[in-house]
Amino acid sequence: MEREMKDAMQLEFPPEYPELLEQMGQIIGRKLVEHGLGREQAQSAAFEIAESIRTEIGGVQQYIPRGLRFQLSRRDQEIFEKFNGQNYHQLAHSYHLSEMQVRNIVKRGLARERAARQASLL
Known part of the structure; x- marks a missing residue:
């Protein structure tokens, strides 16, 4: 189709x-x-x-990256935004990840959020 x-x-x-x-x-x-x-x-x-x-x-050999890091960071941000404190299992299932991977994604998201808040205090 x-x-x-x-x-x-x-x-x-x-x-x-x-x-x-x-x-x-x-x-x-x-x-x-x-x-x-x-x-x-x-x-x-x-x-x-x-x-x-x-x-x-034109005339220059160019490599077009797949952008996997960009794609994964968007996915991780989406997971972090959907996280409600109790839905590790549901997010893991939805994104075909392990709960441990989701926990790590949430942990990194919380660290980014905390760093952004602390930077604004300075």
């Missing part, structure tokens, strides 16, 4: 356009359409963004 949607959303890029930039443009275009931009506007904006990337960082 998702693959069919991607195929239906294919934007047109010039022939022989660099493959990586076209892939990035396709992703950007799909997201713009998902956010309510018309297909024509999304096409134009996606190509313009791809061209900006090409001219600003």
Whole structure:
């Protein structure tokens, strides 16, 4: 189903356009359409963004990180915000973690919160 949607959303890029930039443009275009931009506007904006990337960082080999640390920190913050003092087991089950992992996440969250409060006192 998702693959069919991607195929239906294919934007047109010039022939022989660099493959990586076209892939990035396709992703950007799909997201713009998902956010309510018309297909024509999304096409134009996606190509313009791809061209900006090409001219600003083109010619340099780039590594695109997966952002696992960012993703995990967002997940951990979400767990900490949902923690109510008694729901270690439920959070562990919801996030496919052990209770000990959830306890450690909560412990780190409390330490960050405490450090932020103490910094504001200074």
